[in-house]
Amino acid sequence: MPQGDYIERSIKENGRRLDYEERKRKKAAREVHKHSQKAQKTLGIKGKIIAKKNYAEKAQMKRTLAMHEESTSRRKADDNVQEGAVPAYLLDRENTARAKILSNTIKQKRKEKAGKWDVPLPKVRPVAEDEMFKVVRTGKRKTKQWKRMVTKATFVGPGFTRKPPKYERFIRPTGLRFTKAHVTHPELKCTFNLEIIGVKKNPNGPMYTSLGVITKGSIIEVNVSELGLVTPAGKVVWGKYAQVTNNPENDGCINAVLLV
Amino acid sequence: MVQYNFKKITVVPNGKDFIDIILSRTQRQTPTVVHKGYAISRLRSFYMRKVKYTQTNFHEKLSTIIDEFPRLGDIHPFYGDLLHVLYNKDHYKLALGQINTARNLIGKIAKDYVKLLKYGDSLYRCKCLKVAALGRMCTVLKRIGPSLAYLEQVRQHMARLPSIDPNTRTILICGYPNVGKSSFINKITRADVDVQPYAFTTKSLFVGHTDYKYLRYQVIDTPGILDRPFEDRNIIEMCSITALAHLRAAILFFLDISGSCGYTIAQQAALFQSIKSLFLNKPLIVVCNKTDLQPLDGLSEDDMKLVNEMKADALKTAIGQGGEGTDADVLLTMSALTEEGVIAVKNAACERLLNQRVEIKMKSKKINDCLNRFHVAVPKPRDQKERPVCIPPAVLEAKAKQAAAEEKRKTEKDLEEENGGAGVYSMNLRKHYILADDEWKEDILPEILDGHNVYDFIDPDILQRVEELEREEGLRQAEDEEDDFEMDGTELTPEQQEALIKIRRKKSVLINQHRIKKSTAESRPIVPRKFDKDRQFTTERMGRELSSRGLDPSLAINRMRSRSASRTGRKRERSPEGRDDGMDIDDDTPSKKQRLSRSRSRSRSVSRPPHEVVPGEGLRDSAQKIKAIKLAKKSVKKRNKNAKRGEADRVIPTLKPKHLYTGKRPKGKTDRR
Numbered sequence: 001m002p003q004g005d006y007i008e009r010s011i012k013e014n015g016r017r018l019d020y021e022e023r024k025r026k027k028a029a030r031e032v033h034k035h036s037q038k039a040q041k042t043l044g045i046k047g048k049i050i051a052k053k054n055y056a057e058k059a060q061m062k063r064t065l066a067m068h069e070e071s072t073s074r075r076k077a078d079d080n081v082q083e084g085a086v087p088a089y090l091l092d093r094e095n096t097a098r099a100k101i102l103s104n105t106i107k108q109k110r111k112e113k114a115g116k117w118d119v120p121l122p123k124v125r126p127v128a129e130d131e132m133f134k135v136v137r138t139g140k141r142k143t144k145q146w147k148r149m150v151t152k153a154t155f156v157g158p159g160f161t162r163k164p165p166k167y168e169r170f171i172r173p174t175g176l177r178f179t180k181a182h183v184t185h186p187e188l189k190c191t192f193n194l195e196i197i198g199v200k201k202n203p204n205g206p207m208y209t210s211l212g213v214i215t216k217g218s219i220i221e222v223n224v225s226e227l228g229l230v231t232p233a234g235k236v237v238w239g240k241y242a243q244v245t246n247n248p249e250n251d252g253c254i255n256a257v258l259l260v
Numbered sequence: 261m262v263q264y265n266f267k268k269i270t271v272v273p274n275g276k277d278f279i280d281i282i283l284s285r286t287q288r289q290t291p292t293v294v295h296k297g298y299a300i301s302r303l304r305s306f307y308m309r310k311v312k313y314t315q316t317n318f319h320e321k322l323s324t325i326i327d328e329f330p331r332l333g334d335i336h337p338f339y340g341d342l343l344h345v346l347y348n349k350d351h352y353k354l355a356l357g358q359i360n361t362a363r364n365l366i367g368k369i370a371k372d373y374v375k376l377l378k379y380g381d382s383l384y385r386c387k388c389l390k391v392a393a394l395g396r397m398c399t400v401l402k403r404i405g406p407s408l409a410y411l412e413q414v415r416q417h418m419a420r421l422p423s424i425d426p427n428t429r430t431i432l433i434c435g436y437p438n439v440g441k442s443s444f445i446n447k448i449t450r451a452d453v454d455v456q457p458y459a460f461t462t463k464s465l466f467v468g469h470t471d472y473k474y475l476r477y478q479v480i481d482t483p484g485i486l487d488r489p490f491e492d493r494n495i496i497e498m499c500s501i502t503a504l505a506h507l508r509a510a511i512l513f514f515l516d517i518s519g520s521c522g523y524t525i526a527q528q529a530a531l532f533q534s535i536k537s538l539f540l541n542k543p544l545i546v547v548c549n550k551t552d553l554q555p556l557d558g559l560s561e562d563d564m565k566l567v568n569e570m571k572a573d574a575l576k577t578a579i580g581q582g583g584e585g586t587d588a589d590v591l592l593t594m595s596a597l598t599e600e601g602v603i604a605v606k607n608a609a610c611e612r613l614l615n616q617r618v619e620i621k622m623k624s625k626k627i628n629d630c631l632n633r634f635h636v637a638v639p640k641p642r643d644q645k646e647r648p649v650c651i652p653p654a655v656l657e658a659k660a661k662q663a664a665a666e667e668k669r670k671t672e673k674d675l676e677e678e679n680g681g682a683g684v685y686s687m688n689l690r691k692h693y694i695l696a697d698d699e700w701k702e703d704i705l706p707e708i709l710d711g712h713n714v715y716d717f718i719d720p721d722i723l724q725r726v727e728e729l730e731r732e733e734g735l736r737q738a739e740d741e742e743d744d745f746e747m748d749g750t751e752l753t754p755e756q757q758e759a760l761i762k763i764r765r766k767k768s769v770l771i772n773q774h775r776i777k778k779s780t781a782e783s784r785p786i787v788p789r790k791f792d793k794d795r796q797f798t799t800e801r802m803g804r805e806l807s808s809r810g811l812d813p814s815l816a817i818n819r820m821r822s823r824s825a826s827r828t829g830r831k832r833e834r835s836p837e838g839r840d841d842g843m844d845i846d847d848d849t850p851s852k853k854q855r856l857s858r859s860r861s862r863s864r865s866v867s868r869p870p871h872e873v874v875p876g877e878g879l880r881d882s883a884q885k886i887k888a889i890k891l892a893k894k895s896v897k898k899r900n901k902n903a904k905r906g907e908a909d910r911v912i913p914t915l916k917p918k919h920l921y922t923g924k925r926p927k928g929k930t931d932r933r
Contacts, residue, residue, distance in 0.1 A: 002464040003451070004420030045287060134381065151381055175375045250388035252376050 119243050120186075120257045124217030127152070127204050132213065136171065147171060153178050153248035155196050155212045155220070170211055178214065181254035183222050183242050194222040196254075197239055214254060218244050222256070266418040269328045274412065275405030279398045282321070286314045286394075296383045307390040308377045314394055315370035318401070322363040326356055329411065336426045338506035342465075345498040347414050355407040355414075362404045366397045422467040429617065430478045430507050431609050434500060434535075435514030436528050437484025438521035440549040442466070443596035444514070445481040448606050453481055459522070460484060463496050465503060472610035480509070487531040504538040510613035511544045512605065513574075515567070517593075518553035525559070529566040536573060543612035544574045545590055547605055552595040567591070578612070717867075719874075725867055783896060785903035 001008055017023070039050050086093075111118070133148035149171040156177055162168055184191045200219040202208040214220060222242050229237040242256035273281060290313050294306050332340045332349055343352070373393035380386035424430075433441045437459035445451055449468025454461050466481040482500035485493075493501065504511070515528055532546075548556055548567070559567065574590035589608055594601030621627055672687045679685035693701050706714055719725065752760060777784075789797075799820050803813035868874075870889060871882040879885045899907065 001454070002420060003422045003453075003466045046284075151379065173379060175379055247388075249376075249379070250385050251392045252373055252389055253392070 119219070119259060121217050121243055121245065124203050124215075127215055132204070132208070132215075133170075149173065150176065150211065150213060151249065152176070153214045153254065155179070155199050155214055157198065157212075172211070176249070178248065178254055181220060181222060181242065181244070181256045183224075183256045183258050185227070185258050186260060192226065194224060194226070197221040197223055200241060214244055214248055216244055216247050219259075220244060220254075220256060222258075224258070265423065266330065266415075266421060269415050269419065270324055272325055272408050272412040272415055274409055275402050278321070278408065279401055282314060282317045283394070283398070285317060286310055289313065294383065298383075300381060303383050303386050304377055304380055307380070307386040308374050310390055311370055311373055311377065311393045314397060315366055318366045318397060319363055322359055322366075325411065326359055326363070329356060329415070336506075338424070338426045338502065341502040341506060342421070342499065343418070345495055345502055346417065351410070352414065355410050358404050358407045359411075362400050365400050369393060369396045369400070422465055424465065424467055424480060424503075424507075425478065426507055428478055429475065429610075429613055430480060430509035431512060431606075431613065432480050432482065432503060432507060432509040433512045433514060434482050434485060434504060436486070436516065436521055436523050436531060437461075438523075439484070439514045439516040439528075440521075440596045441481050441484070441514050444512075444547075444549070444594075444602065444605075445479050447596055447599060447602050449479050451479075451481070460496065465499055470606065470610075472607065473614070475610075475614070477610055477613070478509075480507070485531060485535065487527060487534055501535075501538070504535065509542060510609045510616075511539055511542050512609055513539075513544065513546050513570070515546060515548045515570070516550050517548045517556060517559060517563070517567075518550040520550060520553060525563040525566055529570060532570050532573075539573075539577060542577070543609070543616050544577045545592060545605070545609055545612065546570045546574050548591070548593045550595060550597070551593045551601070552598045556593050719867060722867065729867075783893065783900035785901050787903065 001012070039047075039054060042050055132150065132152060134151050135145050136147040136149050138144045138147055147169060150173070153176050154172045156172060179196060180193055181196050182191050183194045198221050199209060199212045199214060200221050202213055202215060202218040204213075204215060208215070209218075219241050220243075221239050223238060224240045225236070225238040229240070231237055241259045243259060244254055244256045246253075246255040248254045290310050291306065294303060298306075330339075330343075332343055332352065335343075343349070370393065373389055373396075377386055377389050380389060433445060435441055438457070438461075442453040442455050442462050445466065445468050446453055446455065449470045451466055451468030453466050453468075460483060462481060462483045464483065468479045468481070470477050470479055480503060482503055483496045485497050485500050488497075513532060515525065516523070517525060519525065546567070556567075571591040578590055589612065592601060592605050592608060594605050596602065672689075672691075676682065676685050676687050690701050695701060708714065799817045802820070803817055806813040806816065871886050873879050873882055873885050877885075879888060899909075904911075
């Protein structure tokens, strides 16, 4: 053994204590009790952390037990219902068949007209104006209150220049401007960091859409060129819509789900 | 720059523990209480502080890791190569690079989130941002978990590498496996290398140290090398190759001429030829080992030829260096088992190495600085006259006589060796004692008598001092007696004189007792009278006092006994009984048990002043002795005050003192009141 391994060497030369195995066994047996004592006596945040760990272990143990029990239990097998089977009291009715099968595009057009979109978050909490804007007092005596500062995450395009400060009514601070979003593909289940091209719609109103404010539920357009998607016609898709699923001002980042 | 001490690298925690440490530190070291109603700037700064603090901690810890691990380019090339062989340079660099990236990423995250926190307008929002920031930092760390685990393993292994100084005098031992390298190093140094009959027993470098000509030499034992092409070598062999390549050392190439290692001389010679290039500029000695199994002269022709070739090669290196051409210097035989020739080999190697190093030093530029500082002064001869040493003949004779006497005198050690050696004959060390009476030579002196150290009472001048003391006391007594009978100018009746004497005696006893009490008050425990530590207030004493006044004590004694603690079953020691003490009122001579259980504070008469230094005690002068006494007393004082018997006395007399367990608890808990 290497020259520096003093511990192993001394064990090899002198052997272990005479009661080594016994002590080891007893120590291991005591560990359980000590762990429980600790869990019962620890106060404060450490106690909470221990409780959380214990609960996670317990849940995992329950899961494994349930898994093991699955194979031994027997269940009644259900007979599959045949397609087109009809209960006895409906047997005499005639089925009407649709003459025309509606195509996908027509269905989508209808939905568009109705203003209904198939999005992951159909409803979001409305954001009030005083939550969205903060009043900025200006003027020599700080009495003028016509300026507003946006308190939510915003997107401004790459070629954005502010209006002259004297005339700009809405201030979008640089600290709250975002250019990238973490977009999840719902089928692939993986997340990409993609650039935002623009804000398509903010559910709280057209004014916010025009300002570029991004809140939970707003639809943004992202640059998906790195995903390498191709249309059936053969053209490369480089922009797609995604819906924001978190509160960007609370988390410091924009998480969205791609609308396929 | 770390030279070769890799033991000082701090432990690298694994990913989970790392996160736990930092987060719990943040939770402990930053303020924890915050309310919705605080001013917004206060809320913001509260959370910004947490984010910054966590980032600073991460940065600090990761920086220590990066700084403490040695950079492979900065250390000695021997160690650089060795670490590459053992841990793979690329993997090592990648791991450290990942740590560096993580550190930068965490810095960026903190910066971004602190910027965002400035726009937080509610407690909830600031809190969410802080949670997001810390969460992100911890995710970064989770990702580098495998690198941290790898670095921890590397650190553990690195700390156990033998500490080889690449710049000092080194002797390197190489050869085929099983030729006897480890046995050799075991013989000349104290390194305890495993020696086993199977090949590749030694799997790493071993270091031992040996001395030659008042200088210390490092001896490095390498694992055996097989004769293979360079690319096929495994890690163990690569360690030896690295050592051979980078260390400027004297090389001992070991040859097993008996072939008992399993390889023929031809194979070993082939190995020699293939690694010859590593022996350039290094003093090389070819050592033929295991001569007890096969002497060098008994070798076959071919083998001899191969050995001679090796010798010639080794000679070439020798000539290249210093111009020595002796055969014996390059080819040596030895046997590690019978230990013949081992020292010769070591001396030859050390000598060659020393010469080479001295030469190199002389040729280098730095030597001029040193040489300028040396100057051997030789007095200039003023004329050509010879002046030899002059010793008077009488001195020479005396010297010769003394030498002869020395030789003639038999020492105790010679006597011991004659009679069988150290274990068999025990020397009589008392034979030459010088004592007043020769019969005392064989006496055994006791060490402990009556519980006291006899040595404390030994004094060579004791007889003298006793005489002096007695003389003094005699004088004083005479004075006292003179004073006695001239109290009021009138003479006293004999009864009055008796009473006077009694009174004076009792008074002096009381005064002495009081003085003793006062002097030891500092280190005496204060025991309330009811516990009566000194057993002064016994029924015996009471009986004695009452009877001396003419009263009958039996009733009083019975009453006390009926109320005593022995009723409750406490074991009590018997007070001294059956004494004829009409005379001794004040002399309570207690039983042996009582005596031993009492602590004696000033019970022996002092025959020498405390500050006087006894030769043989180990103290320099009286000031030091006084200081030592003071220190001793100081260390004992606290214990005595608490009535402890000694340093190991941890007894708690009452486990549940009443004053701590009773009463209402208005403030404070019961464990402190």
